[in-house]
Amino acid sequence: MASAALRYTGVSVGYQGVPVLTGVDLDLRAGQRLVLAGPNGAGKSTLIKSMLGLTQLLGGTATVLDRPPARARGLAGYVPQTGTLDADFPVSVRQVVMMGRYRELGWWRPARAADRDAVDRALDRVGLADRARHRFGALSGGQRQRVLLARALAGEPRLLLLDEPFNGVDAVSQEAIVRVLREVSAAGTALVISTHDLAVARELADLICLINGRQWAAGPVGETLTAETLRRAYGGAAIEVADGRLVVVEP
Amino acid sequence: MNWWDDVLHRAVTEVVLVGVLAGLIGVRVVQRRLSFLTMALTHATFPGVVAASIIGVNILVGGAAAGAVVALGVAALSRRPGQDAAAATGVLLSGGFALGSALVATQSGFSRDLSSLLVGSILTVDATDLIVTAVVLAAVTLLLTLCARPLLLTGFDRAGARAAGLSTGLWDVVLLLTVEVVVVTVVPAVGTILALSLIVAPAAAARLWSDRQPVVTGLAVLFAVASGLIGLSVSTRWNVAAGAGVSLAATGVLLASWPIARARVRGDAARSHPIG
Amino acid sequence: MIEPFTVPFLGRALAELVLLAVICGPISVFVLARGLSFVADALTHTVFPGVVLGVVAGGLDGLFAGALVAGLVTAVLLTVLTRGARLSDDAATAVVLTAMFSIGVVLVSRRSSYTADLTSFLFGRLLTVTPRHLAETAVLVVVILVGLLVAVRALLFRSFDPAGAAAAGLRIGRLDLWLNVLLALVVVAAVRAVGTILVLALLIIPAAAARMVTDRLVVMALLGTVLVVVAGYAGLLLSWTASVRYGLASTSGSSVVLLLVLSYLILIPVRLWRGRTRR
Numbered sequence: 151m152a153s154a155a156l157r158y159t160g161v162s163v164g165y166q167g168v169p170v171l172t173g174v175d176l177d178l179r180a181g182q183r184l185v186l187a188g189p190n191g192a193g194k195s196t197l198i199k200s201m202l203g204l205t206q207l208l209g210g211t212a213t214v215l216d217r218p219p220a221r222a223r224g225l226a227g228y229v230p231q232t233g234t235l236d237a238d239f240p241v242s243v244r245q246v247v248m249m250g251r252y253r254e255l256g257w258w259r260p261a262r263a264a265d266r267d268a269v270d271r272a273l274d275r276v277g278l279a280d281r282a283r284h285r286f287g288a289l290s291g292g293q294r295q296r297v298l299l300a301r302a303l304a305g306e307p308r309l310l311l312l313d314e315p316f317n318g319v320d321a322v323s324q325e326a327i328v329r330v331l332r333e334v335s336a337a338g339t340a341l342v343i344s345t346h347d348l349a350v351a352r353e354l355a356d357l358i359c360l361i362n363g364r365q366w367a368a369g370p371v372g373e374t375l376t377a378e379t380l381r382r383a384y385g386g387a388a389i390e391v392a393d394g395r396l397v398v399v400e401p
Numbered sequence: 402m403n404w405w406d407d408v409l410h411r412a413v414t415e416v417v418l419v420g421v422l423a424g425l426i427g428v429r430v431v432q433r434r435l436s437f438l439t440m441a442l443t444h445a446t447f448p449g450v451v452a453a454s455i456i457g458v459n460i461l462v463g464g465a466a467a468g469a470v471v472a473l474g475v476a477a478l479s480r481r482p483g484q485d486a487a488a489a490t491g492v493l494l495s496g497g498f499a500l501g502s503a504l505v506a507t508q509s510g511f512s513r514d515l516s517s518l519l520v521g522s523i524l525t526v527d528a529t530d531l532i533v534t535a536v537v538l539a540a541v542t543l544l545l546t547l548c549a550r551p552l553l554l555t556g557f558d559r560a561g562a563r564a565a566g567l568s569t570g571l572w573d574v575v576l577l578l579t580v581e582v583v584v585v586t587v588v589p590a591v592g593t594i595l596a597l598s599l600i601v602a603p604a605a606a607a608r609l610w611s612d613r614q615p616v617v618t619g620l621a622v623l624f625a626v627a628s629g630l631i632g633l634s635v636s637t638r639w640n641v642a643a644g645a646g647v648s649l650a651a652t653g654v655l656l657a658s659w660p661i662a663r664a665r666v667r668g669d670a671a672r673s674h675p676i677g
Numbered sequence: 678m679i680e681p682f683t684v685p686f687l688g689r690a691l692a693e694l695v696l697l698a699v700i701c702g703p704i705s706v707f708v709l710a711r712g713l714s715f716v717a718d719a720l721t722h723t724v725f726p727g728v729v730l731g732v733v734a735g736g737l738d739g740l741f742a743g744a745l746v747a748g749l750v751t752a753v754l755l756t757v758l759t760r761g762a763r764l765s766d767d768a769a770t771a772v773v774l775t776a777m778f779s780i781g782v783v784l785v786s787r788r789s790s791y792t793a794d795l796t797s798f799l800f801g802r803l804l805t806v807t808p809r810h811l812a813e814t815a816v817l818v819v820v821i822l823v824g825l826l827v828a829v830r831a832l833l834f835r836s837f838d839p840a841g842a843a844a845a846g847l848r849i850g851r852l853d854l855w856l857n858v859l860l861a862l863v864v865v866a867a868v869r870a871v872g873t874i875l876v877l878a879l880l881i882i883p884a885a886a887a888r889m890v891t892d893r894l895v896v897m898a899l900l901g902t903v904l905v906v907v908a909g910y911a912g913l914l915l916s917w918t919a920s921v922r923y924g925l926a927s928t929s930g931s932s933v934v935l936l937l938v939l940s941y942l943i944l945i946p947v948r949l950w951r952g953r954t955r956r
Contacts (some may be wrong), residue, residue, distance in 0.1 A: 202844045223846030230840045238485070239710065239837050240892045249834050253845060285892045301841075311844075436771035437715035478945075488888075491714035491881035496938035498874045499931035502799070506928045594722075594782070598775035605768040642786040645779035652776040 153216050154179055155309045155340030156201065160210035163193070163200040169208050170196045173364045178342065178357065180308065183335050185355035186344040187375075189384055192362040194344035195231075198313050201342065202228060215309055224253040226309040227302030231317060232294045237287035243297050244282040247272055250304030272300040275333075277326050292323025299327060303334065310334065312343045316350055328354060348375065408524055409637065415526045416629035416647070418534045419587050420599065424622030425545060426583045427604030428614070433556050435580060436601050438475060441490045442584040443593035445471040445497030450589070451504040461533065464585040471497060472577040476570070523633070523643045526590050537586040544579060552576060553614075591644055598648035599625055606651075606658040624654045687913060689806045690929065693870050694909030696814050697863075697879060700821045702902030703829075704863055705884035706894055707856055710836040715767055716755055716857065717880040719774035720864045721873040723751040725781035725798060728868070733784070741813065744868060748861030751777060756854040801872025803913075803929045810870060817866035824859050832856060833894070871930050878934040879905060886941040889948035908936040 156178035164170040171193035178184050186194045199205045200212065203220025214222035227250070250272065251265045273279045276296035281289060286297060295315055302310055312331075316324055331354065335341050345351055351358055351371075358375060359368040360383045367379040404410055430439055446464035453463020471493045478489035545552070555572040563569055587596045603624035607617045632647030682688045708717055724744040731743020751773060758769040825832075835842040835852045843849050860880065867876045883901025891897055912933030919932075 199840075199844075204840075204843055223844060226844075228841060228844035230838060230844070234840060235838055240888065240894055240897065241833070241837055242893070245833075245894075246837070249837070249841070249845075252830055252834060255830065298841075305845075431765065431768050434765055434767045436767040437718070440715070440718060440771065440774070485709065485712060485885070487712045487714040488709055488881055488885040491718065491877065492885060492938055492941050494718065495874055495878040495881065495934055499878065499934035499938070502874065502928055503931040503935065506931070594775050594778050597771055598779070601768050601771040602775070605764055605772065609764075640786075641783045645782035645786065648775045648779040649783070652772055652779075655772060 154213070155182070155215060156184070156342065157213045158210065159212075161200070161207065161212050162209040163196055163205050164208050165196075165206060167206070167208070170205075171361060171363060171365075172209070174210070174359070174361070175365065175368060176359060178309075178340050180340050181335050181338045182356045183331065183341045183343065183354055184357045184359060185351040186342065186359050186361060187348060187351045187383075188346065188361040190346055192346075192383075194346075194361065195313050197361065198228075198311050198342060198344055201309075201311055202226065222309070224305075225307065226311055227305050227307035229295075229298045229302050229310070229312040229315055231313050232291060232298060233317070235286075235294070239287060241286050242282070243273070243278065243284050243286055243289065244269060246286050246297055247282075247301045247304050250301035253305055268304045268306065269300075272304040273297075275303060275330055276300045290320060290323075292319040295319050296323055296326055299330060303330070307339065309340045310342070312341070314344055314346070316345055316347055324350075348380075351375070411526050411528070411531060412523050412633060412643070413630070414531055415523060415534060415590055416633050417626050418531065418538055419591055420603075420626035420629040421622050422534065422538045422541060422583055423587065423596070423599040424603050424607075424625035425541060425618065426580055427600040427625065428607070428618045428621050429545070429552065429556075429576060430580060430600055431604040431608060433576065435577075436597070437487060437490050438472075438577065439580060439584060439600055440593075440597050441475070441494035441497070442468050442471055442581050443588055443596050444494050444501075446585055446588060447498055447501030447593075448504055451501050455504065455507075460589060461585060464588065465582065467497065468581040468585050469578065472581040473574065476574050476577055523591050523647075530590055534586055534590070537582060541579060541583060544575075548572075548575065591647070595644035595648050598651050599628065602648075602651035602655045603628060606655040609655075609658045610661055625651070628654050682913075686804050686806070687917060689808070689811060690803045690870075690913055691910060692811055693803070693806045693814055694913070694933070695906055696811070696818050697867050697871070698883075698902045698905035698909065700818050700825075700863055700866075701879040701905050702883050702887075702900070703825055703898040704821070704859060705880055705882070705901050706887075706898050707825075707832055707836065708860070708880050709884040709888060709897075710833075710894075711856065713856070713860065714881050715770050716759075717860055717864075718877055719755065719770045720748060720751055720857075720861050721868065721876050721880075722774050723777035724748050724861075724864055724868055725778050725873075726784060727781075728798060729781050729784045740869060741865070744865045745862075747777070748865045749858060752854065752857035752861040756850065756857050760850060760853070798868075799872050799874060801868065801870050801875060801930050803871055803875075806870050814866050814870070817862055821859055821862050821866070824855070824862070828852065828855055871933075875930040875934050878937050882937040882941050886937070886944050889941075889944035890951070904937070904940060908933050908940065912936045 154177060156176055158174050158176040161174040162169045162172040174197065176184065186197060188194055196205050200207060201214050201219055202223050203218065207219070212219055215225055247269045248261060248265070251261065251268060255261060255265060270279065273282055276299055278293060278296055278300065281293065286294065289297065299312070299315065315327055319327070331341060331343070343354060352375060355371050357369065358371050360366045360374060360379055362383045362385070366383040367374045430436060446468045449463035449465070449467025450460045453460045474493055475486060475490050478486070551567050551572050552575070555567060555569045583600070584596055591599070604621040606624050607620035610620055611617050628651035629647050632650035633643055635641065635650065636643040636646035682691055708714060724747045727743035727745070727747025728740055729743070731739035731741065735742065754773050755770060758764060758773065759766040831842070831847050831852055834845065835847060835849055839849060863880065864876050867879065871879070883904050884897050886904055887897040887900035891900065913929050916929040916932040
């Protein structure tokens with residue numbers, strides 16, 4: 151049996167004993183793209199953080215890369231929301247991407263040619279090789295997001311977790327990120343992507359998990375993204391428009 | 402004999418006035434995370450105080466002038482892109498204090514005053530000090546009442562405040578200058594360390610008891626006055642520096658409030674389910 | 678310009694400052710990056726009760742041990758309290774600062790010579806540094822440098838992206854404690870010679886000033902060290918000249934601080950100009 155990238159059974163997660171999200175069942179294998187969709191405040195970030203044991207597991211069983219979530223730290227790549235980072239921090243783009251190699255490098259060992267190559271490849275992949283020596287904060291929001299993606303890629307993870315990677319991202323960067331994500335999943339990396347943008351979800355997902363305080367639906371995109379499940383998850387009217395795309399209207 | 406002639410009576414009155422003042426402003430300081438700035442102000446008024454006493458001006462005027470320079474300096478430096486307010490505050494703190502000590506060194510016999518600057522000399526307050534404190538208290542109370550809304554809005558939601566047409570920069574300066582006036586008034590009587598302690602600890606303790614602004618403010622004032630009185634009586638009984646006694650009493654109030662906060666967190670957890 | 682430093686005590690003062698410059702350049706980079714200015718300020722004050730108790734217990738030898746213990750206690754307290762969500766970081770820091778300093782004052786106020794003790798604690802005795810002090814400082818400098826080097830990568834990651842660092846499996850709590858302990862060690866190494874005010878300046882200003890002219894961390898650290906050496910040399914020379922030539926008393930520590938502050942202020946326009954050209 152192929153090993154699972156992610157296996158959640160009846161999971162509840164939260165903070166300080168207070169559940170934020172309940173009833174999560176997930177099964178993700180190598181090369182699959184899972185999109186976590188739901189409105190703002192649905193618990194998407196909490197769920198992603200739970201995959202690294204950074205939020206409290208209040209019930210159910212969870213394994214990530216066949217081990218307890220906290221043990222998967224450093225093995226899974228993680229792309230945080232750019233907005234949480236200090237734009238004025240004096241680091242170069244290259245230094246940021248090199249952070250993705252820290253697991254191999256440990257605390258001391260100087261970077262070797264292999265590490266530098268991995269960094270160059272990752273930067274090249276997101277189309278920012280020419281920005282390596284720029285200061286991170288001097289880039290646009292979309293470019294910063296691509297740098298953080300490159301950092302995760304530099305660690306060559308088997309599982310990649312992205313928290314709202316398309317928030318405040320320009321069209322060029324969004325296209326670049328989507329292309330890279332398709333490439334890495336084709337190469338066998340499992341992906342978890344959170345977004346509140348259903349159009350992106352539909353475009354990118356193999357599997358989709360619709361959450362808002364609890365899991366409302368999960369499975370292949372076509373079966374899961376229905377007007378009915380959306381109405382329940384968003385608590386409002388979901389209207390299907392002619393071209394097959396869904397628009398959610400807040401009640 | 403007049404009631405005011407007794408050293409201890411004057412000290413008690415000053416402690417009560419200072420406690421109310423510190424409690425009122427402390428709520429803002431804790432809310433806006435201005436503790437370090439307050440610390441910087443207590444130290445940075447030092448060159449002003451020294452310079453004023455060298456040239457023979459009222460030391461409150463000197464302290465106020467130096468403090469205003471620092472308050473405006475921090476406001477200006479931290480508004481610039483890429484300037485970190487904490488670093489700017491630290492630079493002005495050490496710079497101000499070094500300037501003060503350089504001025505002190507040119508005078509002889511000043512070191513006694515220096516230590517009283519740190520720990521205060523509450524037992525030597527005179528009628529003028531009391532009047533000044535009372536006037537400042539009235540003015541600060543008035544200001545905080547009249548400007549409560551804009552101050553709250555700029556503190557809580559800067560984008561919203563700007564959208565509502567408020568100048569956040571201006572209101573920041575108003576708050577900083579208010580803190581500065583309080584610090585300048587309080588420091589000569591009670592010292593730099595006590596000033597910081599009496600402004601921060603009671604307000605932080607009050608915040609553990611409640612989330613509602615009026616309740617927090619009331620409790621902060623109560624805690625500050627109580628710490629002042631406890632500290633003062635400890636200091637007269639066991640002959641320790643009054644400033645240190647009050648500061649430790651304020652810390653004690655905070656420590657005593659700790660279990661309350663834990664109990665409240667549990668209660669909240671049972672009642673509401675935060676999301677996000 | 679060199680001649681005054683052939684006077685032994687002045688030469689030793691400069692040597693002490695150069696030793697401290699070696700660590701203050703790099704460590705101030707982290708103080709800036711993590712916004713630990715207030716924590717640094719707190720540490721300079723909280724070693725005071727340790728200093729007092731140490732002196733009472735073991736004279737000048739006890740001072741070192743006392744400061745060390747108090748510094749480490751503060752580092753732990755600050756790490757624990759600032760991780761709790763109940764109190765904001767700065768309020769917790771302020772409370773630890775005032776409480777520990779007050780304990781020191783209570784201890785010292787029961788002794789007779791208390792103003793002298795306080796004054797020397799504040800301003801240090803840069804001109805009475807002995808060869809033994811220098812040796813102790815040198816040992817601590819090596820310890821701190823090693824402590825910083827082994828963790829520099831993790832500290833950098835944690836400063837830049839706490840969530841990412843936690844996701845990568847770094848122990849944030851331990852890293853924060855590590856940095857606070859290193860800061861405490863710097864304070865312990867420096868406080869007797871240079872006093873609290875100069876220690877604070879050494880922990881904050883080098884990187885803050887260097888940040889005005891560069892975006893690169895390594896350059897910031899090196900520039901910071903150079904700045905401290907230059908300000909140390911010029912400050913000592915200045916206060917020496919002032920007192921020998923013109924009979925003006927001035928504490929050497931405050932001259933150094935004022936020069937550091939001056940360099941920070943002078944570099945502000947550079948930063949503004951760079952900000953304009955970059956965009």
